Amino acid sequence: MSVKVKEYRGTYYSRKDLEEGRVMAFKDRPEARYAWATGVAMGRFLAELKQGRIVGRKCRVCGRVLVPPRMFCEMCFRPTDEWVYVSDTGTVLTYSVSYLGPAAERLKEPIIIAVIQLDGASPGIGILHKLGEVKPEEVKVGMRVKAVWKPPEEREGAITDILYFRPVEEG
């Protein structure tokens, strides 16, 4: 009852208070490491990336081609039916220009990120990746792009086997 309460509790301190030892702290880092089993769907997806191909799974009931692939269709709740290769070209559904790294640190050069609907995937089925060889102000929703791959000998079966997507001119 905010009007009935006189005092709200809590004691603020600044970063400086901490750094100069005016606030006691115990520092610890979790021992938390994992080796996630990639499973059937993602295991195949990664193996195909190493070969320079992108694979999805199709559900015959709703007809959708799902990328990244999964062994079950979430809408029909049944196993998906077949592996389908999709193109490494696609369309930008939405994009952004990031000046921040993973820990909110400032990046020297911003990176452009986008959700891209690959040709052959169902409408609205996009993947997250980066854009390159393009200036931020030139990027548009609906822009056509194509994957730029790492050289085959450097690929390791990871989403980063695709370096980024670059704009393509199409007739």
Add this chain to the structure above:
Amino acid sequence: MMASIKRKVAVIGAGITLFRRRLKETGRELSFYATKMALEQAGITLDDVDAVVCGTAPDAFDGVHMKGEYLADGMGGHRRPFVRVYVGGGTGVFTPIAAWWHVASGHFDIVLAVAEEKMSSCFPHPQKAFTTIFDPIYTRPLGANLVWIFALEMQRYMHVHGVKKEQIATIAVKNKRNALDHPCAQLPAKITVKDVLESEVMVWPVQRLDISPPSDGAAAVVMAAEHVAKQLTDDPVWMEGVGWCLDSTYWTNRDLYYPKYVEYAARMAYKMAGIKNPPKEIDVAEPYDPFDYKEAHHAEGLMLARKGEYLKDVKDEDDIFAKYGRDGDLPICPSGGLLGVGNPIAAAGMMKVCEIFWQLRKEAGKRQVKNDPRTGVAQAWGDLMQVGTVMVMRV
């Protein structure tokens, strides 16, 4: 589905701590402050409490695995039925929803719902913890930052509806100004649209003043069955509708321009509360606003405005206060929201429930909305653009 609800449930007390970037108290101590205040306001003691529901978001902030077990003592959970529920950022509004079914089921007469977040424990920055919300195989290797998904969603919302950044910035102006009257607020400020548009670019189109801050804080409510509530208070606030909904994991496979999951959650809550025309029947709303555009996004999901029309006719600061200010057509985020009061994740959602409680009891002081509110709605959002939690309250 929804056979019929067996028992009426009321909120009879609320408590909250200061929201700040860093607070000296441990998470347990903050929980204790909020719990104690809620009990005092309800006029009861811990001995009267039958069960406790805990809400708190990623363990990586506090730096404790099984964080609910750790916090239980501070929330009054010692030697009591205690459970932690969790739906990411939606947790704050979901915690009283879970407490609602504890009471509505008939098992308990008085239940505490307590939410806590202590984000400052996470070094070097709480955002580092957020990187683990992404899939480790197909997202984390790209160097994903939390703000990415918001920027991609904001862009999509603006693109589909032709909404401008100048319009969205008015929400930050409104909420930070509203927060000047909130005694717990972390970032209250009198700013202009120009300030927002000139603030540091984080992840375009998101700029610094579009975002709510990381915070430490806790909040709590006491909930009671009808017969107990009527004994304890002359002003119970009834929880008449609850709703929640979770969408697919694969957020890049969905069109982010509209939060369908919020709409579904709202439909569930409105159906239970008998609300047919939300903008007419709801007098005050606290949609979740961790980013300014999210208020618009969520108000549309709550069907308080048509898709893409929350900011229709809003060109500047005056327009937004006329429409959504405390004496506007439909007061939205009179508390100051997450943008102004702060965003200790689970506690921030619970703060919205507390605000609706105080507004409906006419105890919000300088923040009191002017339209004699009878029905209010609190909403939170969470996960990968994925979950909506909605609560309808009435007097």
Add this chain to the structure above:
Amino acid sequence: MERRVAVIGVGWSGFAPQTADVSYKELMFEAATRAYDDAGVDPRRDVDSFITCAEDYWEGFSIFDEFVPDQLGAVLKPTCTVSGDGLHGLVNAVMQIESGLFDVVVVEAHSKASDILTYEGLLKFAMDPIFTRPLGWHPYALAGLEMARYLYDTGNTEEHCAMVVEKNRRNALANSLASYAADLTADDVMDSRPLFEPLKELDVAGLADGCVVMVLAAEEVAEKLADKPVWVLGMGWANETISPELRDWCRPVYAEIAADMAYAMAGIKNPAKEIDLLEVDDRFSYKELQHVEALGVCDYGEASRLLEDGVFDRDGDLPVNPSGGSLGVGNLLEASGLFRAMEVVLQLRGEAGRRQVQDVEVGVAQSWRGLPTASGAVVIFGSEKEVKKP
């Protein structure tokens, strides 16, 4: 309670020390598919709400519920995480139905322990960061401390704990889901390496992967859909403080409170007579004796005599952990309690195969969330809607 609730379907997958061939999503999809088939429901059409029981650090994700709806059929439905054991999830599912909000609710819990490279590190990370963690102990030291005081207070002995291991791992020989079935003796346990005395290596359950999904329904739906609905007759859950400084070292108070609550609901006055079967947490051997006593089957210190007399054997008067328990089946993390509930359901349906206990009508599943917690739940199941008066 005003609305009765029954279990109408169970499903499982995994149950192996390693499931490296499938992802956690694929593991959950398989268990869910089995459960829906068992219940005869379509999750997209018939299920109103879903609860998943998970903790972020077990999974290696923050906000794990992000990753659950698709494989459970829960997309765009009311779905949430209960950060607790599977039985904590189950009691919340029951309350959702009792409140009148929903008719059919699904509960899921799983362990993908084989994805975790630093299990002990995670247990350590669950301890109080200011008082306990800086001491730098291995987390099992807490079990050693508790076991020592428990044996001191009750007069039960290390040999009795070893007998529990022998019983459970032998019971597991009749359970095809068991990862740690073995024909070993109490002497083998006594001879195993000391860890934190009196705790020895074979007193500790090994980790396993597995997923359990359970479908619950309101009375009218359950009777329509299920040939053999298994009724929830009583339930309780409670926490004691997690602080080693303040907790009771002999009695598991969380289990006592939970059991009292569950018995009151079910109208059980004399547990030893009115219960036919117990599945209790035995992630450390002494925990089985401690939990049986906390459940009021006998006084503290008497479980050892009943164990010696064979009362807890599969063909005894009150079988305890006929499934093989965690010692035989494996430590399934948050799925431990839901696995026990599944065993009770199968026993009450008469579908437990070689390990079927005869003449069971009332069975109890009890969970503990493991170190360093003092938190757990008790659920009483029955093949009939009421407990028959003795």
